[in-house]
Amino acid sequence: MPQNFRLDKGGLINRNKKISFKFNGKIYFGYEGDTLASALIANGIHLVGRSFKYHRPRGFFGAGVDDPYAMVQLIRDSESIPNVRATEQELFEGLEAKSVNCWPNVNFDIGAINNFLNKFFPAGFYYKTFMWPRSFWYKVYEPIIRKAAGFGVVSTNHDQERYEHKYEYCDLLVTGSGPSGLASAYAAAKNGAKVILAEDKPRFGGSLLTSEVSIGNQSGQEWTENIITELKSMLNVTIKNRSQVFGYYDHNMLVMSERISDHLAKTNKYIPKQRLWYIRAKEVLISSGSIERPLIFGNNDTPGVMLSSAAKEYLKLYGVLVGKKPIVFTNNDSGYETAIEFKKNGIHPIVLDSRKNPNSEIINEAKNQNIDVKFSYVVVAAKGYKKVKSADIAKISEDKKKLGKIENIICDCICVSGFWTPTIHLASQSGNKTKFNENIDAFVPGQSKQNETVLGSAKGIFTLEETLRTSFEKGNELSKKITNKENIIPIPSVVEKKHSIHDKFWCVPLPDSKNYKRFLDFQNDVTVSDVELALREGYRSIEHVKRYTTLGMATDQGKTSNLNGLQLVSDVENKLVPQVGHTTFRPPYTSVSIGSIVGREIGKNSKPTRRSPMHSWHEKNNAVFVDAGIWLRPRYYKQGNEDLFEASKREAKNVRQNVGVCDVTTLGKIDIKGPDSAEFLNRVYTNAWLKLPIGKARYGVMLREDGIVMDDGTTTRISENHYHMTTTTAQAANVLSHLEYYLQLVWPELNVNVVSTTEQWAGAAIAGPKSRQVLQKLFPGLDVSKEGLPFMGYLEGNLFGVNAKIYRISFSGELAYEVNVESDNGNYMWEKIMEIGKEFNIQPYGTEALSTLRIEMGHVAGSELDGRTIPYDNSLEGLVSKKKDFIGKRSLSKISYVASDRQKVVGVVPLDKKTSIPEGSYIVKDPKVNLPIPKLGHISASCWSVEYDNPFSLAIIKDGKNMIGKKLFALSPLKNKIIPVEIVSSHYVDPKGERVRS
């Protein structure tokens, strides 16, 4: 198919490289260097989508990030990406795109019926209508709206692309490579500053690529190329195209999204699709330019109506005509540049200028070129449905209130220019107090909040001469402060055309008896009458008007609509624009993919994975792993067809009858040294620590200041001033911070040092009646008898050539030992234990069996020490010293903590001795009373008791002390179970604790 709207020459595209692509199933051709938008327009395609609310046809309005319309579903490789802006998507061979928000297709859209039912779709329609009746929402409204509304379709497949994050520091970050960005970056680079220059588009140069100017006898394009070439050669400069700085956060932290592979047909597996840069800059130069404002008239959303600057860009960058019979409708001189560009390429535009009698160099040039220029003329309405076919135009009175006789003229596009809006988003995000500038009818940056400096047209400077001069100066001044070097660059001479003053007029009045829709927000379908309605209904604050009408809330964030919206409110309310105020700009400036925000922290990389030194042994022996914090721990070791239940029962039983071994490397370990260590432990733990002998371990509980149990574990006195503390796996990091807090801030006079040694030691718990026999064979030279190594004793030994530490401590309630060796020897130790233990029927056991063993012994753990219980709740009062003070002690005398019906950990057995009780079940007296059923407490942990061969649970219940022996109910609405239970002691097995001391 020929590209009917492509000029024979011109543009920055590579005409030697033809590219084929598919749009809505049809094949077209474009050139390398095209965007999807320019290639479609070259093929005469202007209908790309449907609008959000009325499903009106949508074409192209801009040529870049400001375009509110042209969002497509992009199919690339195997992925399907929603809401890709056709004006930004570069063409690649085989690109495939589809229209969005139209069903069944773009040419016939059922939703367009909303257009005719628009009486039912005024501002606030969704609020008003779907509020009532409530029951209709899920059944009727919601499914219909879902089908008809929304833009692209999110793929449900896993995103295979790679996204990366990068952290960078620089002296100056320059956002935008137009004249102000290039000049300031160049000046700063010459002073030796570390500069990052970021350009959103593929090509550097910004407005220099399309404007007819000369800088030091070079064209804008040539000058850009030379500066860029030189900057690229400098080691202190990083230049990035396709990179949008979209957010300005605290302390000069900016975030930039770099599109690395979006423009390529296929990504290399190891090259990211996008990279998110976190940039901390000493100075930020905002050279983001300005965006042309639309003029508002009837049906101004019809495909073919677009910004005049966009029409010029399509011509100059891509050699593409947006139309062959253009009308340029303008209130300032910029429109003439577009008209002249048309004329140069053999097209005869008509210029309608709302001004009465403007006079300037460029207007004269247009006239000299025989361009048909009509002053005091406006477009009243665009005609045509899927594309502009003609325009109703009229003369307008000097007060801009009355229209003359309507004339209809044939045209195929209407290029509008309502003057320029500085892009102040980044400055506003920084906290800059922006102010309204009456001369340009727009907000400009005011007092800087952080280290941001705004340059060029983003600041409201619209002449190239001033832009270049001030940007060179600023780049020099700011970099000099940092590098203490100055390398003054002569400012080049500039030739540009002087512009005359623009017209404040922006909205064409409706002709008599016509009710055209005049769009303010093109993506969210907000019209002039919508805003007028909101104001009539009493909305005053611009923030409320915005939310009620959704003006400026679409994915383009009101880049083209915000100011006109403000103008309208100010006109209706008879207030000045600055009195209306404007809404706050928030990041991101443009849409950012979720993938790039997530980066590589996805799936198994979403957090680090910690493995014990024995991990590979567990793997080889059919361990099924479970996440324990960020550790991977064996949950059980599968034999044959066993499931979790059978395997954990077997493992636990073997510990009770023979001996088992469990990997306890994950326990937190903290080394404590210093002459005041005992005193420190005495303050940290609830029990007494001053008299612990060397070579002895003690169980301890530590509290927060509010009396809640923070953690428990054993600490062993290794030598006079050296202690080895263990913490639970989950609390290891918190306990270390807690200890450091008290040592550094509260009791700095204590001479104690703490350091984590969790990773330095591998640990194995050997538990069961035969554990002593195993230990004896592991350490033949040591006396590990009851007397030689009593309960809570500690010995150092030599385990077949490696140093080992042996702690006689028990979590399982059985006779048990924990052996620690240096991590590198962990696997060696484990294999020795398995080898030696074989004759005693040793078996490894996982966390599930470990839980079973501790639950039926009534040992409290994380599910009871849940951040809501105090020592008394856990029957740990024996560990709470009456004599000394410790962290959190004062809280324990709170009235609620000493109440007689205080909650307590108890045991729970189902009456039928068969039904397992789901964890989290409620304990209630009577399940049949009216809701809500009074709750006594909840099941904290459940297991199958291997000792008694029936289910057993722990529960934390109110007045638990007096509940033992009572028959109650466990209620699990989640599992739909009501289980009659009996409350028993939490110490279900070996209540006197004889086994651990055997």
Add this chain to the structure above:
Amino acid sequence: MLHIKCPHCGLRSQNEFSYGGDATIKRPELNKEISDKDWDNFVYLRKSPRGKHLELWQHISGCRQWIKVERDTLTHEILKTLKANEEI
């Protein structure tokens, strides 16, 4: 993201630190009588000032030192950072 100058390590990004609350709170001395009210104030009551706030941060992914940071809660400006044993 804040940029915090650790008095031991220099300027570092906020994600290396963890927040530790009001730095002006003094823990009551051990073994001393204290009323319920005073104790509750110490455990629970914190001001939420608009403006200057002296707060604790720990450089957990760095030197592990607890430091004091004087920060403006409104503007997020960091006015001063101090070692644990320094007074403002």
